[in-house]
Every structure is written in structure tokens, then in C-alpha cells.
Amino acid sequence: MRVTVIDYKAGNLTSVLKALRHLGAEPEVTDCDLAMVEAAERIVLPGVGHFAATERLDETGLTPAIRAAIARGVPFLGICVGMQWLYAGSSEAPQQPGLGHFPESCTRFIESPEKVPHVGWNSLEVHNGSRLLAGVEPGEYVYFTHSYKGPVTEDTAATTFYIEPFAAAVERGNVMGVQFHPEKSGATGLKILGNFLGVSR
Amino acid sequence: MITKRIIACLDCHDGRVVKGVQFVDIIDAGDPATQAARHARDGADEIVLLDITATHEGRATLLDTVRRTARELFVPFCVGGGIRTADDAAQVFEAGADKISVNSAALADPMLIDAIGRSFGAQAVVVAIDARRDPEAADPVHDAQVFVQGGRKPAGRRVVEWAREAEQRGAGEILLTSMNSDGMRTGFDCELTAAVSEAVGIPVIASGGAGTVDHFVDVFGRGKADAALAASIFHFGVSSARSLKEELAKAGVSVRLPC
Numbered sequence: 001m002r003v004t005v006i007d008y009k010a011g012n013l014t015s016v017l018k019a020l021r022h023l024g025a026e027p028e029v030t031d032c033d034l035a036m037v038e039a040a041e042r043i044v045l046p047g048v049g050h051f052a053a054t055e056r057l058d059e060t061g062l063t064p065a066i067r068a069a070i071a072r073g074v075p076f077l078g079i080c081v082g083m084q085w086l087y088a089g090s091s092e093a094p095q096q097p098g099l100g101h102f103p104e105s106c107t108r109f110i111e112s113p114e115k116v117p118h119v120g121w122n123s124l125e126v127h128n129g130s131r132l133l134a135g136v137e138p139g140e141y142v143y144f145t146h147s148y149k150g151p152v153t154e155d156t157a158a159t160t161f162y163i164e165p166f167a168a169a170v171e172r173g174n175v176m177g178v179q180f181h182p183e184k185s186g187a188t189g190l191k192i193l194g195n196f197l198g199v200s201r
Numbered sequence: 202m203i204t205k206r207i208i209a210c211l212d213c214h215d216g217r218v219v220k221g222v223q224f225v226d227i228i229d230a231g232d233p234a235t236q237a238a239r240h241a242r243d244g245a246d247e248i249v250l251l252d253i254t255a256t257h258e259g260r261a262t263l264l265d266t267v268r269r270t271a272r273e274l275f276v277p278f279c280v281g282g283g284i285r286t287a288d289d290a291a292q293v294f295e296a297g298a299d300k301i302s303v304n305s306a307a308l309a310d311p312m313l314i315d316a317i318g319r320s321f322g323a324q325a326v327v328v329a330i331d332a333r334r335d336p337e338a339a340d341p342v343h344d345a346q347v348f349v350q351g352g353r354k355p356a357g358r359r360v361v362e363w364a365r366e367a368e369q370r371g372a373g374e375i376l377l378t379s380m381n382s383d384g385m386r387t388g389f390d391c392e393l394t395a396a397v398s399e400a401v402g403i404p405v406i407a408s409g410g411a412g413t414v415d416h417f418v419d420v421f422g423r424g425k426a427d428a429a430l431a432a433s434i435f436h437f438g439v440s441s442a443r444s445l446k447e448e449l450a451k452a453g454v455s456v457r458l459p460c
Contacts, residue, residue: 011322012294019275049322115427117324117373119404121246121457122203141204141457143277145324145373162203184277184299186241186460 001197004040006066007031008056010081011048019183020044023194032060040069042197047081048181051106051148052093054085067099075174075199077132080146083170083177092148101175102155106148109163117147118162122180124169130157132176132195133169142168142178142185142192149179174199204457205421205449206428207442208247208406209240209435213282216266219253220384220433234270240435241276244443244460248274249376249430251302251329252282253351264296271297281329281376287316294321302327302376305349308356308363311370318371327406328367329376332360332393342396352380360393361400368401375401376430379409384433386412391424398425406430414448421454 003025007013013029020027027044030036037043043066047053057063070076078086085098090106098105109116121141126133136158149166152159157176160168170177176196182189211218211233218230230236237248250270252263267280280293281302290301301321307313307328318326331348333355338344347356347363356363364375377397379390389410398405404427407420411431420426434440446456 011325012299014271014295014297015278015299018272018297022273022275048324115402115404117403118203119324119374120203120206120427141460145277181277184275186275190275 001025001042003027003042003044003197004036005029006037006043006045006057006062008045008047008053008062010050010053011046013046015181015183016044016046016079019190019193023190023197025197032062034061034065037062037065037069040074041201043069043074043076045076045078045082045085047079047085048145049081050092051081051084051090052096054081054098055096057085063099070101070175073174073201075196075201076176077196078177079183080179080181083179084148084150086170086175086177087150090148102150102153102170102172104151104153106150108148112163114163116163117145119145121185122160122162122168124158124160126158127156130169130171131199132171132178132192133158134195135191136188140188142180142182142188144168144180146179174201202455204246204455205426206246206406207244207417207446207456208249208428208430209237209245209442210249210251210408210430210432211236212251212253212432213263213266214253216263233266234272237270237274237278240442241274243435243441244446244457245276245435246442246457246460247277247279247428249279249281249302252280264292267293267296267298279327281327285313287313287320290317290321294325300325300327300373302329304329304331307367308347308349308358311366314367314370314372318373323371323373326372327374327376328364328372329378330360330363330367331378331380332390333380334390334393342392345393348380361396364397364401368403372403374404374406376406376408382410383408385410386433388412388416389420389424389426389429391420394420394424394426398427404428414445414452417445417449418452418454421449
């Protein structure tokens with residue numbers, strides 16, 4: 001199965017590619033080839049690091065290409081900053097708009113005695129009906145590393161609590177995002193990536 | 202609820218896992234890829250591979266070992282040892298590491314922390330600090346000194362101050378090793394770990410001295426550690442991360458179980 005992985009120079013793709021291959025998918029990587037996005041059967045937008053890096057998606061013309069792919073029903077998975085990009089924006093880089101597929105914006109964890117970034121394994125409270133998180137039992141753990149997060153809304157597929165409740169996963173139709181790193185979340189993460197590979201157009 | 206991480210550490214030399222006592226008397230403890238896979242299967246929350254000889258022998262990190270170890274590893278994987286430049290770091294990431302740790306090179310050129318953080322994100326930069334306290338010092342905790350080159354040379358920096366600077370420069374985590382406790386199995390340096398953990402807003406991984414379950418309970422409580430690293434306790438089948446975590450859960454520590 002072909003999976004188009006978008007490289008926008010925000011961190012390291014190796015782990016995501018490795019996990020996809022482990023599941024039998026054939027990932028292809030592009031950093032600016034619009035034709036590959038136009039022909040994509042399934043898109044993964046990874047990303048660790050700073051929200052400002054998503055500016056590259058605008059510069060290369062990938063943003064409208066991805067928007068069109070989503071409109072065609074191509075299954076889309078954003079990971080970490082890739083999930084945050086699905087929202088209208090992030091206070092991490094206020095001048096940089098996101099895709100706006102979800103109308104809310106991402107914000108930093110509120111000031112508290114707790115440490116930020118939120119690093120480590122935390123549990124998921126999965127909302128009913130999520131296809132991405134099918135088979136994930138209450139309290140299964142996944143690996144997070146982030147300082148910004150999306151709000152809990154009707155599109156939230158799973159909530160996690162750290163300092164405050166936030167969207168650990170978002171899902172509407174074939175547009176999905178995870179704040180955690182499924183490629184680094186052991187058997188639970190592989191199950192979630194496998195679910196994404198099973199989503200049909 | 203966020204859990205306390207148990208990190209399995211593989212000290213490597215010439216592509217083999219080794220274990221020493223207070224950084225000397227090194228003995229062979231297996232193949233890194235095999236050991237990493239076993240630790241992940243046995244419930245470790247993360248794997249750290251430290252090339253302990255890379256710095257003072259001037260060798261590059263063992264990219265082949267990293268590639269082989271990363272291949273089928275689906276938990277976070279951190280690699281340290283001999284990373285001197287952002288290009289060195291890029292090669293290690295390319296080989297499959299999720300995080301890198303820098304130690305001597307960051308002390309020689311603190312801008313290295315900024316540079317790697319800019320390219321790969323703060324979450325990917327772990328600043329490793331080898332700490333030694335002098336029991337004779339007026340304030341042994343706050344006067345604890347940073348050592349470099351595999352613990353051979355004082356860096357002329359106080360541990361707590363260096364940890365703070367590392368955070369300001371964009372480190373994502375601190376890996377704090379107590380050289381006084383390392384390999385002794387007499388417990389972590391909880392006082393020093395707590396001092397560093399209170400001084401910074403990023404996670405602190407405690408290292409050096411793990412011998413019993415109570416040592417971990419202590420460092421997560423009194424030591425305010427976010428994660429703890431262990432090497433010798435897991436080698437030679439002494440214990441697994443899973444059984445350690447089951448004991449920790451009984452003692453009221455939040456850990457990832459089942460795993």
C-alpha cells in the first residue's frame with residue numbers, strides 16, 4: 001500500500017517510515033512534488049519541532065494540494081505538529097496559519113508547577129466511534145513529547161490529561177491527527193497506524 | 202496520567218554492550234540490537250544507547266549499531282557519545298535515533314544545543330551531565346561539578362547552573378548521571394537529582410546507582426525525577442522493566458502498565 005509522507009524539514013522522518021514499512025506499507029517521501037500529492041492514496045504529515053516549520057507547506061504549494069486531496073476523501077494523518085497544522089493555527093507561531101480544517105487553534109499548556117514539554121507515556125480516553133483508535137482499550141499508553149496542544153471539541157477522538165485535558169487525537173471523516181507519536185508507542189501505536197492504513201476512501 | 206519512565210541504558214563500546222563500575226572495569230554484556238529489542242519487549246519505556254568510549258577516543262558514533270538497533274524498535278530511542286556537531290547529530294537521526302544526547306561537546310560549545318534544537322526540535326536534544334560531588338565541599342549538592350570526557354576531566358561548571366543554561370539554550374531533557382553512585386547499586390543521588398529537577402522546567406532523567414526497586418521509588422519521590430535510567434539492574438537477568446514497574450505500581454508510582 002502506497003503512503004505519501006510529506007517532508008517539510010521539521011525533524012526526522014526515519015521512525016515514521018520504519019513503522020509504516022513494518023506494517024507492510026510502501027511509504028514514498030516528497031518535500032515539494034505536487035504531482036505526488038495529487039496522485040496520493042493516503043497522506044501522512046509527520047513533524048516534530050516548531051509550528052513555524054509548516055510555513056514550508058505554503059511556500060511549496062503543498063497546502064492547497066493537501067486541501068484538495070482531503071476534499072477528494074484521501075485518508076490523511078497528521079502526527080504531532082502535523083496534527084496541530086490541521087487547526088487554524090498555533091500560539092507557537094501566531095503569524096503562521098494552519099490548514100483550518102478544524103476551526104480552533106492550538107495553545108501552550110497553561111502555566112503550572114508541572115514541566116513543559118509534556119514528555120512521556122500517558123493514557124488515552126478514547127471517544128466513541130473513532131476508527132483511528134478502534135481496539136485501543138481504556139488506559140492504553142502512548143508516547144508524547146510536546147508543549148502545544150489542541151482543545152477538546154466534538155472532533156476530538158481521544159482526550160489525555162496533563163495539566164489540563166487536551167486533544168490527544170482528532171478525527172472527522174478521513175481527516176485524522178494524533179498529538180502523540182504512534183511510531184514510538186509500541187504495540188498500541190502500531191495498532192493505531194494499522195487502523196489508519198485500513199481506512200478506506 | 203503521565204507515567205514515570207523506566208529507561209534501559211546500553212553503554213556501548215566497539216559495537217558491544219558493556220558495563221563498568223564508576224566508568225572503569227568494563228565487562229561485556231551483549232549485542233546492542235538484541236538487548237534493545239529485549240528491553241522493549243520486557244517493558245522498558247525508552248532505550249538509551251551511549252557510546253561511552255566515543256568521546257575520549259575521538260571516534261564517531263557507531264552509526265551501523267544505531268541503524269541495526271533502531272530497525273525494529275518502536276519505543277523512543279536516544280543515542281549519545283561522540284556527537285560534536287549538528288552534522289554528527291543529523292547522521293545519528295538519519296540512522297534512526299529519535300533523540301540525541303550531548304555531553305562534552307555541548308560544554309565545549311554550548312551553541313551546539315541551540316543548533317541541534319533548531320534543526321530537530323528541542324524534544325530531540327538531551328543534555329547529559331556527568332556530575333560528581335565532593336563530600337568535603339561546603340554545599341555538596343549545589344557545588345557538585347560537571348565532568349567531561351567520560352568522567353575524566355572537570356569542566357569547571359556547577360551542575361545546577363549548567364542544567365539551567367542547557368534548558369535556556371533549548372535542551373528538551375536533562376540526563377543526570379551521578380558519578381559517585383554509578384554502577385555501585387547503592388541508590389540514586391536523590392538530593393542532587395531533586396536540586397536539578399527543581400531548577401529546570403524540563404524533564405530530568407536520573408542515572409547512576411540503581412540497585413533495588415526502593416531506589417527507583419526514592420528517586421521518583423524524594424528525587425523528583427521524571428524518568429530513571431538503569432543498566433546493570435537489567436543485565437544478566439537480574440530484573441526486567443516490567444517486573445520493576447509492577448513493583449513500582451504497588452508502591453504507588455504511576456507507570457506504564459500493562460506494557
